[in-house]
Amino acid sequence: MPQTKFLLDESEIPTHWYNVVADMPNPPTPPLGPNGQPIGPEALTAIFPMALIEQEVSAERWIAIPEPVREAFRLYRPSPLFRAHRLEAALGTPAKIYYKNESVSPAGSHKVNTAIPQAYYNKLAGIKRLSTETGAGQWGSSIAMAGQMFGLEVRIFMVKVSYDQKPFRRSMMQTWGGQVFASPSMETQTGRNILAKDPNNQGSLGIAISEAVEEAASRADTNYSLGSVLNHVLLHQTIIGLEAKKQFEKAGDYPDMVFAPCGGGSNFGGVAFPFFADKAAGKNVRLVAVEPTSCPTLTKGTYAYDFGDTAGFTPLMKMYTLGHDFMPPGIHAGGLRYHGDSPLVSQLYHEGLIEAVAVPQLATFEAGVMFARAEGIIPAPESNHAIRACIDEALRCKESGEKKTLFFNLSGHGHFDMASYDRYFAGQLEDFSYPEEAIRASLANLPKVG
Numbered sequence: 001m002p003q004t005k006f007l008l009d010e011s012e013i014p015t016h017w018y019n020v021v022a023d024m025p026n027p028p029t030p031p032l033g034p035n036g037q038p039i040g041p042e043a044l045t046a047i048f049p050m051a052l053i054e055q056e057v058s059a060e061r062w063i064a065i066p067e068p069v070r071e072a073f074r075l076y077r078p079s080p081l082f083r084a085h086r087l088e089a090a091l092g093t094p095a096k097i098y099y100k101n102e103s104v105s106p107a108g109s110h111k112v113n114t115a116i117p118q119a120y121y122n123k124l125a126g127i128k129r130l131s132t133e134t135g136a137g138q139w140g141s142s143i144a145m146a147g148q149m150f151g152l153e154v155r156i157f158m159v160k161v162s163y164d165q166k167p168f169r170r171s172m173m174q175t176w177g178g179q180v181f182a183s184p185s186m187e188t189q190t191g192r193n194i195l196a197k198d199p200n201n202q203g204s205l206g207i208a209i210s211e212a213v214e215e216a217a218s219r220a221d222t223n224y225s226l227g228s229v230l231n232h233v234l235l236h237q238t239i240i241g242l243e244a245k246k247q248f249e250k251a252g253d254y255p256d257m258v259f260a261p262c263g264g265g266s267n268f269g270g271v272a273f274p275f276f277a278d279k280a281a282g283k284n285v286r287l288v289a290v291e292p293t294s295c296p297t298l299t300k301g302t303y304a305y306d307f308g309d310t311a312g313f314t315p316l317m318k319m320y321t322l323g324h325d326f327m328p329p330g331i332h333a334g335g336l337r338y339h340g341d342s343p344l345v346s347q348l349y350h351e352g353l354i355e356a357v358a359v360p361q362l363a364t365f366e367a368g369v370m371f372a373r374a375e376g377i378i379p380a381p382e383s384n385h386a387i388r389a390c391i392d393e394a395l396r397c398k399e400s401g402e403k404k405t406l407f408f409n410l411s412g413h414g415h416f417d418m419a420s421y422d423r424y425f426a427g428q429l430e431d432f433s434y435p436e437e438a439i440r441a442s443l444a445n446l447p448k449v450g
């Protein structure tokens with residue numbers, strides 16, 4: 001019988017994270033402060049523990065995973081690598097399709113992989129509380145769970161419209177002990193100012209970030225925590241690709257192409273960077289970030305210094321961006337609606353070392369439903385983007401007769417996103433065309449640097 005699952009023992013959970021900076025042809029571009037000069041690590045100490053700041057700027061190839069973090073990982077890691085025999089048969093493709101199933105984490109996505117170490121390092125630094133923002137709720141639920149594991153209070157500013165629309169994500173965070181506030185809230189000056197002017201404000205990720213950062217910066221016992229984009233977050237996620245490489249060895253195979261959905265870049269970097277190490281050493285492997293056509297950061301954005309948030313509170317980061325005040329259409333893959341992208345992913349893309357494609361919303365749901373009917377797992381709308389791109393390649397292989405080995409990251413399951421599947425089945429989902437005008441207007445507001 002051909003093998004379907006490739007499993008690792010708990011003892012094979014990686015002991016080190018892989019830092020892609022060690023293999024990049026050029027050093028990463030530094031973040032800049034308000035004066036346009038590179039910021040030093042000390043600029044971040046008000047909101048991050050030193051251990052994470054050190055990881056943020058490290059050029060070491062391997063960074064040890066602390067034992068208490070590996071111990072917590074044993075609750076759901078190593079995650080399985082699957083060979084999608086049934087999807088291959090449904091497509092009639094000669095290509096081999098594999099996927100890494102990150103939906104097995106308690107919160108249902110890869111975000112737990114960074115939530116656990118972030119909670120651990122903050123606890124070690126004597127921090128009592130974490131503040132953060134969440135949009136759709138994937139990150140908020142991951143950090144609520146991780147905070148509970150290490151005895152930290154977690155305060156989550158959840159974009160008001162999602163707070164009202166996704167009550168079960170809120171219940172998850174509360175079950176794990178997280179305190180959830182509809183943002184804008186009365187908890188912060190930022191929130192109070194906005195509500196004074198507009199009591200019915202529906203909130204945005206930019207506002208929620210501002211509230212969380214305000215709280216962390218103004219209290220010594222509180223730090224801020226971010227679920228994507230930053231170098232240390234991508235570092236933590238490399239556990240996905242490192243495990244996958246061991247699993248491909250067991251399968252006696254190796255991918256020709258690796259696909260992952262790309263919002264802030266954390267699960268893409270996590271699965272792709274360990275394969276980039278092989279690519280840097282001369283191996284032929286293509287790494288493909290998949291984004292929505294409605295928020296086409298890599299494929300249609302500009303490589304420039306920009307703010308990480310709408311209000312312009314964060315340092316400037318050099319990244320592909322659609323402009324910090326770009327408002328993407330309300331697609332159902334909430335995790336892919338970020339205006340920017342990880343600076344590491346952006347730099348590698350700029351240097352032609354990784355690839356990106358954009359896919360439209362309806363085609364992603366079509367792919368997700370096809371996957372669920374063949375493989376059983378109902379994917380998150382974000383994950384459907386990688387599945388779409390992988391299926392498209394498998395169909396090209398069907399035409400050409402090529403037997404490529406394709407691999408994608410199933411970043412999460414869709415159990416809390418069934419309302420979007422309902423809308424898809426009811427024919428109420430639409431494709432948003434590329435918002436060229438909105439992007440052009442927003443790019444005109446990029447901050448002037450140097």
Ligand SMILES: *Cc1c(COP(=O)(O)O)cnc(C)c1O
Nearest residue numbers: 228263264265266267335382412
């Ligand atoms: C948040 C999220 C994403 C997008 O974020 P990245 O940082 O780009 O990985 C993708 N899939 C799922 C399931 C998510 O929760």
